[in-house]
Amino acid sequence: MPGPTGSLVSSNEAQFILKALKEGHRVDGRQPLDFRAVKYKLSEDDSGAEVLLGRTRVFTAVTAELAAPFGDRGNEGRVSYHVELSPLAVPTFEGARAGGASPEVTALLERALRDSGAVDTEALCVVAGRKVWSVRVDVHVLSADGNIGDAVVLCALAALLAFRRPAVSLGGSDGSQIIVHSKDEKESVPLSVHHLPFSITFALFEGGQLIAVDPGRSEDICCEGHLTAVVNAHGEVCAVHKADGCPLSTDQIMRCIRAAVSTAENLTTQLRAAIESHERARIAQRVRRHTVPQDALNGAQQVPVS
Numbered sequence: 001m002p003g004p005t006g007s008l009v010s011s012n013e014a015q016f017i018l019k020a021l022k023e024g025h026r027v028d029g030r031q032p033l034d035f036r037a038v039k040y041k042l043s044e045d046d047s048g049a050e051v052l053l054g055r056t057r058v059f060t061a062v063t064a065e066l067a068a069p070f071g072d073r074g075n076e077g078r079v080s081y082h083v084e085l086s087p088l089a090v091p092t093f094e095g096a097r098a099g100g101a102s103p104e105v106t107a108l109l110e111r112a113l114r115d116s117g118a119v120d121t122e123a124l125c126v127v128a129g130r131k132v133w134s135v136r137v138d139v140h141v142l143s144a145d146g147n148i149g150d151a152v153v154l155c156a157l158a159a160l161l162a163f164r165r166p167a168v169s170l171g172g173s174d175g176s177q178i179i180v181h182s183k184d185e186k187e188s189v190p191l192s193v194h195h196l197p198f199s200i201t202f203a204l205f206e207g208g209q210l211i212a213v214d215p216g217r218s219e220d221i222c223c224e225g226h227l228t229a230v231v232n233a234h235g236e237v238c239a240v241h242k243a244d245g246c247p248l249s250t251d252q253i254m255r256c257i258r259a260a261v262s263t264a265e266n267l268t269t270q271l272r273a274a275i276e277s278h279e280r281a282r283i284a285q286r287v288r289r290h291t292v293p294q295d296a297l298n299g300a301q302q303v304p305v306s
Contacts, residue, residue, distance in 0.1 A: 014222040019132055021210045025088055028054075035200075035214045035263050036147075039152060040274040044212070044285070046164040046188065050161060051155035054216065055145035057089075057154055059161035062138060064166075066178065067134040072081050077124020077132035079160075081109045083139045083152060105149055108241060109139065112153045112230045117239035120192035129146065132179055133165055135191070146216040149228060153199035161275050164188035187286075197265050199240045200260035201228045204245055208252045213263060227253065229260040233268040 009017075017027055024032060039052040048061040071077060083106045113119065124133040136157065139152050156226035167186035171179045203215035212219050215226075225245010230238040237257060242248070250258075 009218050009221045013218060017218060017222055018205055018210075021205055021212060026212060026216075027218065032210070033250050033259050033263070035266070036216075038267065038272070040158050042158065042162040042274065042278040044281075046282070049141055049155055049159035049162055051145065051151055051158060053151040053214070055143060055152045055153065056148060057142040058139060058148075058155040060139045060155045061141055062134050062135065063157045064135045064136050064163075066131045066168075066180070067127070069129065069132045070183070073121075075125045075132075076121040077120060077134060079114060079119050079124075079135045079137065080146055081106060081114065081137045081139070081156065083109060083141070085141045085144075085148075089141050089143045104243065105141075105152055108149045108199060108228065108230075109152055109156055111239045111241065112197050113156060116197045116230065117194055118157070118197055120194055123192040127170070127176075135163075135165075136282070137204040144217070144220075147201055147214050150199045150201050150214060153197075153230075154271075157196060158271060158274065161193060161271070162278055164190055169250040171235070195232045195234065195236070196264075196268050196271065197230050197232050198260075198264040199228055199230050200263050201226055202256050202259070204248070207246050208248045211212045211256060213259060219245060227256050229257050231257065231260045231264045233261075233265045235261050238276055 008025075020026055021032060026032065026034075028036075030036070036054040041050040043049065047063070048059065050059045060083070067078075068076070072247055074109050077279075078101065083102060085102050085105070126136065141148055141152065165188060166183075167181045169179050169181065169186075171177050172232055185212050200213060201215065203212045203219045204210075204225040204227060205212070205223055207224065211227075212223070215223060219224075223245070226242065227248065228239075228241040230241070240253065240257070
């Protein structure tokens, strides 16, 4: 994604960035195709996630409510995406307003997750034609240090994997009443996710002859353009987005896509490891919640057996 509009980089810094790339290095010590380390923090109540990509920090909250389905899709739920860019995090980002959203980042998120069919919307149906789950994904950019778009997609994907909706059942005298169960009554249910599409952005230099994956703030500003590929670990290309900058040949685009697939494989492994660790913590928490304290057992009244 393009960097914050109006941000400045000195000509000396821009020249240094370009010279380093020509020599196969970057100003932060990475190689041209190195993605920054990603840190995940998943909410204990399964309602969201926080991602730290370098110094770019993003928080995502996921909520769900029962709603009537759209008329032509009576057996499908829906997932909506909303992005807010804090003016404190990105005061010069184009289109950023207090409490507003960037249409470009939101469009990328929707192309990456909604249009690629990442979430199984049919699994969100409760009663066809009557009630479905409506899931809302709210993404907040808390601080920006380059490559906001990829961080937003990463955080939204992690939050969707960690999210659990309430279990439901049908009851009542006629068996048509929808009953929403609490966590104590029935274990909450994860979303059904078909695949994990990742957004991988490249900064373009020297007419696309030089590329830098996951650009930092300075690289974002002084590059000649951007190309974003949405891919998964299976090598499937979900979307290619290029909104600005120098033209690219087919060979240059394919080079970026091959690099993006390799990066997506690593990100998939890291994200699955974070989700598995979170799931183990959930199980331990559930066990503690349903375990009777030993002091309560010791203090319980003993009933003699005759």
